[in-house]
Amino acid sequence: MDLSYSPEERAFQEEVRGWLADNLPAHIADAVRAGGELSKEMMEEWHALLNSKGWLATTWPVEFGGPGWTPVQKHIFEEECCRAYAPRIVPFGLNMLGPVLIKFGTEAQQQEVLPRILDGSDWWCQGYSEPGAGSDLASLKTHAVRDGDEYVINGQKTWTTLGQHANKIFCLVRTDPDAKPQEGISFVLVDLDTPGIEMRPIRLIEGGHEVNEVFFTDVRVPVANLVGEENKGWTIAKYLLSHERTGIAGVGFSMQALEEVKALARKVRRGAARLIDDPLFAARIAQAEIDLEAMKITNLRMLFKAQEQGAPGPETSILKIKGTVIHQELKDLARRALGPAAAPFPGHVSDGNILFGPEDAANNAARYFNNRKTSIFGGSNEIQRNILTKTMLEL
Amino acid sequence: MDFNLTDDRRMLADTLARYLGDKYTIEHRNAVAYELPCHDPAKWDEMAELGALYALASEDAGGFGGTGFDISVVFEALGRALCPEPVLAALLSSRLLTAAGADQEGLLTGAMRYAAALSELDAPYDIADVACAAEVRGDGHVLSGRKSAVYGGQVADVLLVAARLEGKVALFEVQARDAQVIGYAMIDGGGAAEVLLDDTAARLLIADASDAIEAAQNAGIVALCAEAVGAMQLAHDTTVDYMRQRKQFGVPIGKFQVLQHRAVDMLTEIEQARSITIKAAAELDGDQASRYASMAKNMIGRAARLVAEEAIQMHGGIAMTWEYPVSHYAKRLVMLDHQLGDTDYHLSRVMSGNMSA
Numbered sequence: 001m002d003l004s005y006s007p008e009e010r011a012f013q014e015e016v017r018g019w020l021a022d023n024l025p026a027h028i029a030d031a032v033r034a035g036g037e038l039s040k041e042m043m044e045e046w047h048a049l050l051n052s053k054g055w056l057a058t059t060w061p062v063e064f065g066g067p068g069w070t071p072v073q074k075h076i077f078e079e080e081c082c083r084a085y086a087p088r089i090v091p092f093g094l095n096m097l098g099p100v101l102i103k104f105g106t107e108a109q110q111q112e113v114l115p116r117i118l119d120g121s122d123w124w125c126q127g128y129s130e131p132g133a134g135s136d137l138a139s140l141k142t143h144a145v146r147d148g149d150e151y152v153i154n155g156q157k158t159w160t161t162l163g164q165h166a167n168k169i170f171c172l173v174r175t176d177p178d179a180k181p182q183e184g185i186s187f188v189l190v191d192l193d194t195p196g197i198e199m200r201p202i203r204l205i206e207g208g209h210e211v212n213e214v215f216f217t218d219v220r221v222p223v224a225n226l227v228g229e230e231n232k233g234w235t236i237a238k239y240l241l242s243h244e245r246t247g248i249a250g251v252g253f254s255m256q257a258l259e260e261v262k263a264l265a266r267k268v269r270r271g272a273a274r275l276i277d278d279p280l281f282a283a284r285i286a287q288a289e290i291d292l293e294a295m296k297i298t299n300l301r302m303l304f305k306a307q308e309q310g311a312p313g314p315e316t317s318i319l320k321i322k323g324t325v326i327h328q329e330l331k332d333l334a335r336r337a338l339g340p341a342a343a344p345f346p347g348h349v350s351d352g353n354i355l356f357g358p359e360d361a362a363n364n365a366a367r368y369f370n371n372r373k374t375s376i377f378g379g380s381n382e383i384q385r386n387i388l389t390k391t392m393l394e395l
Numbered sequence: 396m397d398f399n400l401t402d403d404r405r406m407l408a409d410t411l412a413r414y415l416g417d418k419y420t421i422e423h424r425n426a427v428a429y430e431l432p433c434h435d436p437a438k439w440d441e442m443a444e445l446g447a448l449y450a451l452a453s454e455d456a457g458g459f460g461g462t463g464f465d466i467s468v469v470f471e472a473l474g475r476a477l478c479p480e481p482v483l484a485a486l487l488s489s490r491l492l493t494a495a496g497a498d499q500e501g502l503l504t505g506a507m508r509y510a511a512a513l514s515e516l517d518a519p520y521d522i523a524d525v526a527c528a529a530e531v532r533g534d535g536h537v538l539s540g541r542k543s544a545v546y547g548g549q550v551a552d553v554l555l556v557a558a559r560l561e562g563k564v565a566l567f568e569v570q571a572r573d574a575q576v577i578g579y580a581m582i583d584g585g586g587a588a589e590v591l592l593d594d595t596a597a598r599l600l601i602a603d604a605s606d607a608i609e610a611a612q613n614a615g616i617v618a619l620c621a622e623a624v625g626a627m628q629l630a631h632d633t634t635v636d637y638m639r640q641r642k643q644f645g646v647p648i649g650k651f652q653v654l655q656h657r658a659v660d661m662l663t664e665i666e667q668a669r670s671i672t673i674k675a676a677a678e679l680d681g682d683q684a685s686r687y688a689s690m691a692k693n694m695i696g697r698a699a700r701l702v703a704e705e706a707i708q709m710h711g712g713i714a715m716t717w718e719y720p721v722s723h724y725a726k727r728l729v730m731l732d733h734q735l736g737d738t739d740y741h742l743s744r745v746m747s748g749n750m751s752a
Contacts, residue, residue, distance in 0.1 A: 279746065286742050290694050294668070294670040298669075
């Protein structure tokens with residue numbers, strides 16, 4: 001047993017930390033730290049900076065432009081990015097579609113699409129969920145009917161994250177209505193400029209615009225945009241969902257959140273005393289910290305296993321369940337720490353700190369509400385329990 | 396980074412697990428665990444011959460292990476078998492003797508039985524609260540007071556006693572025959588003793604022993620956490636097996652999602668508990684040992700209670716019986732929270748680290 005990084009890994013950590021210190025623009029890190037929504041320009045600027053360094057497509061093989069990192073290196077990179085308050089990489093092109101095309105795409109598709117993901121020419125979004133197909137994704141109804149060299153798509157997708165910035169969407173569509181639910185689905189690439197597509201914003205609980213719904217009315221797409229075989233899209237969908245599991249625990253984000261809530265609790269006063277000296281509040285922080293400390297090791301154990309076995313195991317669902325619940329607990333603590341100062345509605349008062357309280361109060365309640373999503377998306381925590389029931393308990 | 400056990404430790408774990416599986420069956424365990432002396436002297440000797448005690452001490456102290464991972468390997472195997480032998484007493488004593496620079500060959504061979512008399516009724520966890528009094532008498536010292544919950548004390552030859560000397564907590568060696576030792580079986584099996592001291596002759600080992608005792612307790616906490624991980628794993632495995640076999644409403648109860656998800660939640664907590672135990676073991680010789688030990692003991696306290704209660708509930712009535720092994724695992728899992736600091740005590744220790752920052 002040895003919990004420490006190797007000398008090479010420590011050197012890599014130093015390299016990443018140094019590069020971030022020199023290259024992460026302050027205005028972007030400040031925006032991430034403030035916890036509000038990032039502008040499209042900021043996300044593109046960060047994307048371009050990482051691309052110029054060759055650290056963008058961390059999940060791609062070297063021959064396609066990836067850096068060739070081990071799972072541990074990827075973990076170190078993500079951890080350092082969190083520590084420096086770098087933005088999250090927009091994952092839809094890089095971590096979802098990219099690996100799918102590398103595994104299932106034709107050479108022509110790879111050559112056309114992958115470079116445009118890297119250089120930022122295309123912004124991809126995800127067309128998976130539908131109003132009637134959430135956890136039961138295979139019940140999706142959006143259908144594509146073959147007409148000569150084209151598919152004609154009709155239906156509706158939803159929860160399309162950052163679709164408002166995208167010019168492309170990858171979709172799961174039903175191509176065989178008579179087959180079993182999982183066997184009649186295909187994976188199709190669609191240009192959002194195609195006539196018949198309408199994207200509408202969904203306003204989220206905290207007021208933000210992060211997700212959208214997308215309507216397809218007689219949308220004509222070349223058959224050449226099919227990825228893999230027709231009616232084999234479910235295999236691709238599962239591959240996509242299981243491919244990139246490092247980082248699923250969100251340990252770096254929870255470490256960020258823990259430091260933030262501690263800093264808040266040192267600043268906030270209840271009478272003469274600091275909130276962090278209130279035993280009830282301190283106990284809640286300590287318990288979350290203990291859970292997170294265990295999570296860090298659970299995460300490393302699974303990374304180690306992934307590195308030894310070449311692929312992450314089904315137990316990564318544990319990371320999703322625990323990781324999201326711990327992060328949500330920390331966001332809950334940050335909101336509570338502020339007391340009444342958490343109440344001003346960001347964007348609806350000129351200054352989020354208008355009442356009183358610490359300068360970083362503004363977005364805490366909003367982030368708490370927004371983060372309720374994490375136990376729902378990416379396979380809800382209940383779906384993760386179903387997966388563990390099958391794979392680990394074999395019941 | 397490497398989460399594999401070294402070959403030596405893997406061999407020790409396998410040897411011990413095989414021995415306990417063959418020789419310390421649950422039936423045998425239950426036959427000895429609840430009646431004084433609450434252990435099996437012949438098996439104690441055999442386990443010592445297998446090296447279970449040598450693994451607890453460093454080479455400098457005459458052993459061949461002594462790190463956090465040596466301790467956790469031994470105790471995880473003990474936990475899986477629900478072994479009631481007083482190995483915790485040997486571990487605590489070995490650490491204290493090491494700190495005192497005293498010889499411990501008798502302890503490591505298993506020939507001499509030691510127990511650490513640290514707790515008192517009004518000082519169950521925090522050594523700073525110890526009231527038992529020491530005073531100089533002639534060339535030596537005498538102790539007066541009462542030590543409580545002395546694990547392994549029911550069969551100890553020698554007691555290592557924490558007592559107050561000139562305002563400091565000091566450590567003394569007392570021959571058990573010189574004290575009044577009232578042994579008893581514990582509700583979860585295994586034995587302990589109340590020790591009454593009344594001008595009892597004692598040999599001073601360490602005059603200012605707070606740090607040494609805290610370090611020994613940290614090692615004991617790693618041991619208890621690993622023991623709990625072993626016991627939790629077995630309780631969970633047994634529960635999941637039972638879910639496959641037990642039929643109600645015409646189907647195995649393992650087909651019910653409400654039970655599946657609860658079994659998954661047990662698994663998740665066990666993995667988290669295993670992780671924090673690994674962390675505490677890795678940090679045992681570092682300067683943050685107490686903080687990580689407290690983190691581990693807090694999490695273990697929560698996880699072990701959940702696993703115990705859920706294992707009983709998901710089995711139903713059968714796990715309420717003395718005959719069914721899970722009931723004994725459940726008792727051990729709940730009651731080890733009462734040893735070396737409970738969930739709340741250790742949470743408050745982690746808290747105070749944050750509050751002072």
